[in-house]
Amino acid sequence: MSLASVGCATVRGEKYTYNNLPKHLIAGVRENPQTIELSKLASATTDSDVLDHGDVVEVSIAAGLNEKDTIRIPVRINDEGDVELPEIGRVHVAGMKVTAAEATIVQECISRGLYRSPSVTMLMKQQRTNRIMVAGAVKKPSVYELPRGQSDLLSALSKAEGLDPTAGTQVIIRNMGHRSGVRPDAIASGLKNGIDTIGHSVEMTSKMHETSDTIKVDLVSATKNGTGGYQLEDGAVVYVEKRDPEPLHVIGLVTRPGRFEFPIAEELRVTDAIALAGGVSSMAADKIFVIRRKPSVLINKTVDPENPDNVETILIQVSLANAKQKANSNIRLAPGDVVSVEQTPVTVILELFKRTSMNFGGSIPLLGSPIF
Structure with missing residues (x-):
């Protein structure tokens, strides 16, 4: 079935108006x-004072006042969070602040009888x-x-x-x-x-x-x-x-029906869609259906725009006259929507009058305005 033939008679689904459209079916605001x-x-x-595995530190241990009594050990904290120090062995320091790690090394030095009262300083050389x-x-x-x-x-x-x-x-x-x-x-x-x-x-x-x-x-x-x-x-x-939104389709009584790119970061409403299609082709056109797929379909199915009947859809009826006058009637559109400007008895009669007028060389005037 061609998309151009889509209308209220061929598309199945729940029908709503802007007044009773459930919240979960309302098109969301598209942020930029x-x-x-x-x-x-x-x-x-x-x-940055907290140590972690992969950090490179320099540990200085001073056993006396003489500079020669100070040893400096550059070391990387291993994956277990330990530093391997000569003679002292492994000391767990990951998750500690530098001052706490220094105190831990001092205690290890004393408990192992290596130094009586060592002075330990640690310098962060490079974070992981x-x-x-x-x-x-x-x-x-x-x-x-x-x-x-x-x-x-x-x-x-x-x-x-x-x-x-x-x-x-x-x-x-x-x-x-x-x-x-x-x-x-x-x-x-x-x-x-x-x-x-x-x-x-x-x-x-x-x-x-x-x-x-x-x-x-x-x-x-x-x-x-x-x-x-x-x-x-x-x-x-x-x-x-x-973000690569699906296109919008505008069909029915419009000047240029077709497929239009949906703007990435802009809001699009019913009247905007009609304007993209060059406006309505009949001055009596007023009944519009917005054909929208349910949210679950958007995730689970790939939709062929030439065959929209293969997914579950809803119909939202909009009056063009109301959409031009009332902001809440001019509903926000979602990517993949189909906007169909419908034929009605009034549009059909108006078209017949136009054809009759053309056949008689315009001798039959059209009095008054069409009734909506």
Whole structure:
């Protein structure tokens, strides 16, 4: 069936008006990601004085007043959170502040009979660097190295030079993939394949769930509510959804029926759709049906615009006259909607009068205005 033949008689589904349309079927407000203040994602500064695995520190142990009695040991904190010190052995320091780690080493020196009253100082030489993959709708997707104290969502997006113009508002963060032997690029591929092109997230494979933790972030809510932060671990993947909305179709009594690109970050209403199609082709046209698929269909089915009967739809009846006068009647449209300007007895009669007038050389005047 051609899309041009769609009408109230051929499309099945529940029927509503703007007055009784359930909330879950109302088209949502389409935020413009380019206007989001990403700076509001900033988290409280991580305490760089707290030690963690992978950090490189320098431990100085002074047994006396003479400088020659001081030994300096550069050491990396291992994956278990320990430092390996000559003669002293392993000392667990991860999760401690530098001062607490210094005191712990002093106690180890004394308890092992190595020094009577040593002076221990520890200097942070280099924090561990986390490798973070930023993928999807960012300007420069790549793998970036971030100090662990600055490994958060804002820093990752900043490294990638911000959002691409095609970006949506949803971001998926997948942590801990490296601990299960899963490469960041493999995780990024899984994330990309798990998100459809109209902004709805779907479930990942069970394997992906077993290997890592997932956080789904709505940038609009996060920046408005101040729920930023989102710390990233080594091997994490940040995937910014790409928004590629389905087109809008305008059919029926319009000047240029057809398919129109749905704006990425703009609001589109019924009268806007009619204007895109060059306006109505009949001065009596007033009855409009907005044909909309149910939200569950958007996730589970791929829809052929030439065969819309293969999915569950709803019909929302709109009066063009009311839409021009009342904002709430001029309903917001969603990607994939079909706007059908319907034939009515009045439009049919008007068309017959026009044809008759043309056949008689315009000798029959059309008196008065059409009755709506």
